[in-house]
Amino acid sequence: MKGAALLVVALAAVVLSGNGYLMNLVVVTALFALPALGLSLLMGYTGQISLGHAAFVGLGAYGTAILVRATGLSPWLTMAAAIALTTLCAWAIGWLVFRLRGHHLAMATLAFGIIVHVATVEWRSITGGQDGLSAIPSLEVLGYRLGSDAAILPLVWLACIVAMLLAQNLVRSPAGYAMRAVAENEAVAASLGIAPERIKRRIMALSGLYAGLGGALYAHYLGYISPSPFDVGFSIKLLLMVALGGFAGIWSVLFGVFFVVMTGEALKPLGQYDVILYGALLVIVMIWCPRGLLNGLELLWRAIAVHARAARTPG
Amino acid sequence: MTELAQYLASGLVVGAIYGLIGIGFTAVYNVTGIVNFSQGDFASLGALAAIGFLAFGMPLAAAIAAAVLLIGLLGVLIERVAIRPVGNDVLRGIVITIGVGVALQGIAVLIWGTDAYALRAFSGERPIDLGGVTVPPQALWVLGTAAALMALLYIFFMRTYLGKAFRACALNAYAASLMGIPTRTMRAVGFFISAFSGAIAGVIVAPIAFMQYDSGIFLGIKGFVACIIGGFGNPIGAALGGLLLGLLEALATGYLSSGYKNAIAFVVLLAFLFVRPSGILGELEDVRR
Numbered sequence: 236m237k238g239a240a241l242l243v244v245a246l247a248a249v250v251l252s253g254n255g256y257l258m259n260l261v262v263v264t265a266l267f268a269l270p271a272l273g274l275s276l277l278m279g280y281t282g283q284i285s286l287g288h289a290a291f292v293g294l295g296a297y298g299t300a301i302l303v304r305a306t307g308l309s310p311w312l313t314m315a316a317a318i319a320l321t322t323l324c325a326w327a328i329g330w331l332v333f334r335l336r337g338h339h340l341a342m343a344t345l346a347f348g349i350i351v352h353v354a355t356v357e358w359r360s361i362t363g364g365q366d367g368l369s370a371i372p373s374l375e376v377l378g379y380r381l382g383s384d385a386a387i388l389p390l391v392w393l394a395c396i397v398a399m400l401l402a403q404n405l406v407r408s409p410a411g412y413a414m415r416a417v418a419e420n421e422a423v424a425a426s427l428g429i430a431p432e433r434i435k436r437r438i439m440a441l442s443g444l445y446a447g448l449g450g451a452l453y454a455h456y457l458g459y460i461s462p463s464p465f466d467v468g469f470s471i472k473l474l475l476m477v478a479l480g481g482f483a484g485i486w487s488v489l490f491g492v493f494f495v496v497m498t499g500e501a502l503k504p505l506g507q508y509d510v511i512l513y514g515a516l517l518v519i520v521m522i523w524c525p526r527g528l529l530n531g532l533e534l535l536w537r538a539i540a541v542h543a544r545a546a547r548t549p550g
Numbered sequence: 551m552t553e554l555a556q557y558l559a560s561g562l563v564v565g566a567i568y569g570l571i572g573i574g575f576t577a578v579y580n581v582t583g584i585v586n587f588s589q590g591d592f593a594s595l596g597a598l599a600a601i602g603f604l605a606f607g608m609p610l611a612a613a614i615a616a617a618v619l620l621i622g623l624l625g626v627l628i629e630r631v632a633i634r635p636v637g638n639d640v641l642r643g644i645v646i647t648i649g650v651g652v653a654l655q656g657i658a659v660l661i662w663g664t665d666a667y668a669l670r671a672f673s674g675e676r677p678i679d680l681g682g683v684t685v686p687p688q689a690l691w692v693l694g695t696a697a698a699l700m701a702l703l704y705i706f707f708m709r710t711y712l713g714k715a716f717r718a719c720a721l722n723a724y725a726a727s728l729m730g731i732p733t734r735t736m737r738a739v740g741f742f743i744s745a746f747s748g749a750i751a752g753v754i755v756a757p758i759a760f761m762q763y764d765s766g767i768f769l770g771i772k773g774f775v776a777c778i779i780g781g782f783g784n785p786i787g788a789a790l791g792g793l794l795l796g797l798l799e800a801l802a803t804g805y806l807s808s809g810y811k812n813a814i815a816f817v818v819l820l821a822f823l824f825v826r827p828s829g830i831l832g833e834l835e836d837v838r839r
């Protein structure tokens with residue numbers, strides 16, 4: 236809770252500063268943090284890899300956009316429907332893919348992600364193909380349109396902080412221990428009366444819910460969506476964010492998201508070459524700091540401190 | 551009837567490519583236990599490197615040889631720098647090879663941009679008529695090279711000292727190390743074979759199919775599907791699986807619609823993963839619960 240309070244203070248400072256560029260980055264961070272948190276619950280705590288998480292974000296975004304354009308209902312309603320649909324879809328995918336593990340699970344989820352991306356490109360009558368869908372209405376609260384960065388910032392961060400607190404609660408609960416038991420050893424978990432399959436499917440559904448929420452908010456925030464932000468590259472970016480956060484860790488994953496968003500901004504002048512750094516970062520983090528970038532830096536700092544102390548002590 | 555033969559011919563050509571990439575997967579998987587998610591990038595990089603050397607004014611054969619060797623050494627370098635430090639952790643291995651693939655694609659963008667290139671055909675463009683079936687001469691090059699490479703690899707694995715040591719290491723690395731086989735060297739050999747055959751696959755198909763920085767993703771997935779069909783870890787299975795996938799794709803493209811071409815690979819992948827994850831030949835424990 237203390238962390239959340241500090242976060243709110245920092246966010247308030249950003250809003251008060253009135254810096255539009257900074258506010259935009261902060262909103263984007265929250266929108267990426269939601270799917271990244273979902274992926275962390277699945278990969279970090281339950282030990283199941285997913286290389287298709289961008290698809291769930293895309294399903295949430297396209298779901299609400301298509302519904303709101305077709306029915307003209309309130310965006311809140313279509314958002315809820317799209318998120319429910321994404322959750323259900325994630326559960327069903329979980330039912331299908333969790334009979335596999337390891338490399339095969341990774342490839343199956345990668346294939347799922349590509350299939351959804353290809354569908355958003357090819358199914359032009361519904362998704363608008365490469366042109367995407369535009370004129371998606373903004374969300375409204377009490378007649379007040381949440382169109383600008385400053386207006387949507389409190390909402391996306393409220394969603395993000397609630398999601399973080401809920402996730403934190405979950406991983407500290409008995410269910411959280413069951414998740415980690417499944418990640419360690421399924422046979423042992425099953426012998427303790429935990430049903431690994433059920434846990435995995437439920438976490439997949441929850442993970443899909445987080446991703447769908449992020450996608451739906453994204454669609455109403457931008458007012459325009461196209462297939463390219465939901466491609467395999469985005470799934471890999473989510474993977475990088477979670478890896479930088481050490482996979483398991485609600486706050487450290489938020490740091491990972493923030494780090495990737497900031498690096499992305501810093502590398503903008505490089506254009507498409509930024510992927511070299513993302514790839515290299517992924518390799519470096521996995522080799523030297525498997526528990527996250529912060530943890531790795533902390534260990535490095537300690538090693539340097541010990542070294543320095545040894546150098547100071549005579550003899 | 552000629553229509554069917556035409557589809558079968560083009561299916562075999564594409565299938566040979568998938569088979570070679572699939573063999574690359576097995577060469578790494580058998581000694582390291584890692585599925586190299588950047589496998590397809592060896593093919594696209596090999597083709598692009600050959601195109602690059604050619605543009606420098608090297609003769610075609612020299613350009614190809616240089617490109618293929620370069621990519622083979624790149625594979626060894628990747629094993630040394632990125633794969634060896636993590637050991638046998640499956641999840642970390644997957645994430646690292648994905649990172650390697652992304653970095654390789656980034657480097658390809660840096661050098662060649664995002665344009666698609668084709669390599670010059672090895673012996674002209676004039677189609678050859680084989681009893682009603684017309685094929686480009688390059689198709690024969692693809693089939694011939696793939697068959698020759700597979701035969702060479704077979705002889706290498708079954709007849710040579712190094713190949714036998716490699717197979718021993720794949721069966722049981724610990725026991726092999728007790729017999730004095732340097733398992734680390736074998737891992738490097740696995741990566742060399744994998745990158746080398748991947749690059750050859752890319753080079754021989756480049757005159758027929760355009761190559762760009764991210765062509766490797768689809769090639770890699772299809773090579774993986776070839777392995778799944780044949781049974782993961784079985785090189786002969788991978789070759790057969792590749793041919794089968796190529797034929798299925800060609801038939802689906804011919805009789806259904808070209809839009810289904812890429813979908814076929816995924817449908818086959820999912821069907822095999824769920825119904826018969828051990829493939830048509832292989833025995834693979836630990837895939838299923």
